[in-house]
Amino acid sequence: MENSEALHWSFDYNYGAQNPQFAQQLVETFLKFYGGPKTDRIGAGTTEHIYNIFPNYWRGYAIREHLQDNLSLGEAIIRRQQADNGRWDYTIQYTNGTSGEELQLRFHTANDLYRSLRGKWHIQAQNDCQDSYSTFIGEGQQVADEIRLTVNQNEVAVGLIEKEIPFTCNWALFDVIPALSREIQESGEVVEMAILEDLEKLRPVNRIGFLESIEMGETQLDGYYLYGEGLLPSYWWLDRNGNVAISANFFQTLVLKEVVEVSA
Amino acid sequence: MNDRPNILFINTDQQSWNAVSAYGNPYLHTPNIDRLHRNGTSFMRSYCSDPVCAATRSSWATGLYTSETGVPFNGGYMHEGIPDVGQVLNTNGYAAFHCGKWHVPGRNVRESFHTLYYGARDIGAGGGEYYDSASTHAVIDFLTAYDGDAPFYLQIGYLNPHDVCEYLHNHEEKRIPNPLQQGIITEDELPPLPENFHYDESETVLQQVCRRTDDALIHAPILNGIRDWDEFHWRYLIWNYYRFIEKVDAEIGVVLNTLEGTPFCEDTVIVFSADHGEACGSHQMFQKFTLYEESIRVPFIVACLGDGVPVQKNRFDRAHFISGVDVVPTVYDYAGIDPSQATQVNRSDGPSLGGMSVRPLAEGDRVPWREFAYVESNYWGRAVVADRYKYVTEYKPADPEDFRPPGPDASRLGRVQLFDLGEDPWETQNLASQPGYEDAIDSCRANLLAQEARLNRRRIEHPNPRQVISNWGDSLRVYWEGLSVS
Numbered sequence: 099m100e101n102s103e104a105l106h107w108s109f110d111y112n113y114g115a116q117n118p119q120f121a122q123q124l125v126e127t128f129l130k131f132y133g134g135p136k137t138d139r140i141g142a143g144t145t146e147h148i149y150n151i152f153p154n155y156w157r158g159y160a161i162r163e164h165l166q167d168n169l170s171l172g173e174a175i176i177r178r179q180q181a182d183n184g185r186w187d188y189t190i191q192y193t194n195g196t197s198g199e200e201l202q203l204r205f206h207t208a209n210d211l212y213r214s215l216r217g218k219w220h221i222q223a224q225n226d227c228q229d230s231y232s233t234f235i236g237e238g239q240q241v242a243d244e245i246r247l248t249v250n251q252n253e254v255a256v257g258l259i260e261k262e263i264p265f266t267c268n269w270a271l272f273d274v275i276p277a278l279s280r281e282i283q284e285s286g287e288v289v290e291m292a293i294l295e296d297l298e299k300l301r302p303v304n305r306i307g308f309l310e311s312i313e314m315g316e317t318q319l320d321g322y323y324l325y326g327e328g329l330l331p332s333y334w335w336l337d338r339n340g341n342v343a344i345s346a347n348f349f350q351t352l353v354l355k356e357v358v359e360v361s362a
Numbered sequence: 363m364n365d366r367p368n369i370l371f372i373n374t375d376q377q378s379w380n381a382v383s384a385y386g387n388p389y390l391h392t393p394n395i396d397r398l399h400r401n402g403t404s405f406m407r408s409y410c411s412d413p414v415c416a417a418t419r420s421s422w423a424t425g426l427y428t429s430e431t432g433v434p435f436n437g438g439y440m441h442e443g444i445p446d447v448g449q450v451l452n453t454n455g456y457a458a459f460h461c462g463k464w465h466v467p468g469r470n471v472r473e474s475f476h477t478l479y480y481g482a483r484d485i486g487a488g489g490g491e492y493y494d495s496a497s498t499h500a501v502i503d504f505l506t507a508y509d510g511d512a513p514f515y516l517q518i519g520y521l522n523p524h525d526v527c528e529y530l531h532n533h534e535e536k537r538i539p540n541p542l543q544q545g546i547i548t549e550d551e552l553p554p555l556p557e558n559f560h561y562d563e564s565e566t567v568l569q570q571v572c573r574r575t576d577d578a579l580i581h582a583p584i585l586n587g588i589r590d591w592d593e594f595h596w597r598y599l600i601w602n603y604y605r606f607i608e609k610v611d612a613e614i615g616v617v618l619n620t621l622e623g624t625p626f627c628e629d630t631v632i633v634f635s636a637d638h639g640e641a642c643g644s645h646q647m648f649q650k651f652t653l654y655e656e657s658i659r660v661p662f663i664v665a666c667l668g669d670g671v672p673v674q675k676n677r678f679d680r681a682h683f684i685s686g687v688d689v690v691p692t693v694y695d696y697a698g699i700d701p702s703q704a705t706q707v708n709r710s711d712g713p714s715l716g717g718m719s720v721r722p723l724a725e726g727d728r729v730p731w732r733e734f735a736y737v738e739s740n741y742w743g744r745a746v747v748a749d750r751y752k753y754v755t756e757y758k759p760a761d762p763e764d765f766r767p768p769g770p771d772a773s774r775l776g777r778v779q780l781f782d783l784g785e786d787p788w789e790t791q792n793l794a795s796q797p798g799y800e801d802a803i804d805s806c807r808a809n810l811l812a813q814e815a816r817l818n819r820r821r822i823e824h825p826n827p828r829q830v831i832s833n834w835g836d837s838l839r840v841y842w843e844g845l846s847v848s
Contacts, residue, residue: 198482231500250506349491
């Protein structure tokens, strides 16, 4: 694949990205992973998917020290492990050099298609800016149909969810969309879900549907969209092994750069 | 509890007055701004001082109009001598905090406020997707831990829905497929075209040169990139704009939820507003910079989630004209600070505040009030919005080396747009050249000139004012000369 080829519209946000090139760096990351030995999705044990985070709009959002060579503003690591009782334990590490925030999320889900949130979850944010905010620690849980968050001993009401609608964290969508992909494609229907964005903001009305299939280099990718109230559309591109290869929301594009299997 | 309330000023960026579900807009859902309305008074005739970020924010910082602050356009620098709200509050018994967007060139926010969060790289014009969530974390951390003796003033500058600007930039170079045709979205989800999508083309020269011509001074690449937009593209722009507002509404919700769980809930007064609006297809226009209602009219709510601060709740005020310059006097009023004293901090030639405290109105008191809103735009643009008529005009550029914002000077006034907001609230018919409106125009012009006579207009502060103002002035001059030839 030539770097000069146009990317798909759902992750081609080239505005103001002349140097360094958004398309070039996205493709380089993609080919570095997909040009090497194929890494199958691993269903058990601890697996880490590591993503490069590219800013969709370069102008004004650069990390100053990267101005000349590196568009990436950080990394997202999705680590999950299945416990003996079948439950999935997730740890998300998200670093964003533009906001200065490093986010660590820990949560548990049921072993179902929707990776429904279970038990308590934990949010830890650290910020290395020169201002007074440096750490944020929260613990959340669902009590009946209510979502609550506790911060510095203060209880914060997050919102109410409807029991009939599947409910998970946006970061679990990296597993949910692959799990639902066959059903969505074959039925032509959308799947409705409630999402707890970054474990703290409730997005109660969302739908996931099939977009189209494309080829990128020698890799076939199946695209899915996520539309919802309070969300800008995001687009999710799956390889044939069920890995989310590219996930683009309005402001950032995550490109898979590494899958790590860690023995259980 | 302190005898003076805590003050929370929550502001969004680029939110028009009507982009709130509590005000009857069915195409977006803003449960948290709605909650502010239920707990306070919504002022439905609220206008920014200048429909662009840095300019209007210089008014928020000082209580002055933008021709007075040195920032009558986005690149201006605020004058050193003018005290800002952070300095004044910090020297008058309050602890003043800032979080998020500031965007007042020439004034170091970290020197005026205690800053909770201002980004790894100082936050600029946009980037809500990067910064707003971190700002909320910083505010939660603050509200749940603050144990200072002084009452606090906290201003939270959210960036969204400003990210709609990036949505528009994205269309400079490419097209996205029609998600209607792809079955991703349905027809009934898309908001309709605005009532004033078709408009009266007899606009000011300033509007033509800045926003309409192929080589428009402001965002020509966007303008030319969207010239062939069809109805779907405009409606999808509005749809996306509303999602940005829902995003920031959720951030506000987390802040309100947190406040409710703290002892500060009872005695914290909340002021909510936006720096300017978004055209969003009205008059086939995008972004701000213009003097149409969508660009200059913004939400303005004074609320208290508890009962410790007297505020009339769940009430619409449609009678009073509110301005962006009113934020500072309102804050000073709640803080018990004499505005005339406050303006003397660090300066010797203090003008009086242009604004008025909204507090008595929020408490339901009858007080003498202004009869029109006055708005400046793009250095030369002016609007006067009165009870029935709205008057938009412009100053013609004069001496290229005069870097003092124009006015009051009737001889330099250019074209006029006059709208009867009673009959034509969407500003679709310019009445200025029609017979029978001479008195209305004369009255509006008199109000404009009287208002400007009260201003302490200041030379713009900029390293190279010629680069900005003179070049723009040259473009305007060429256009005017072309008109006189034709």
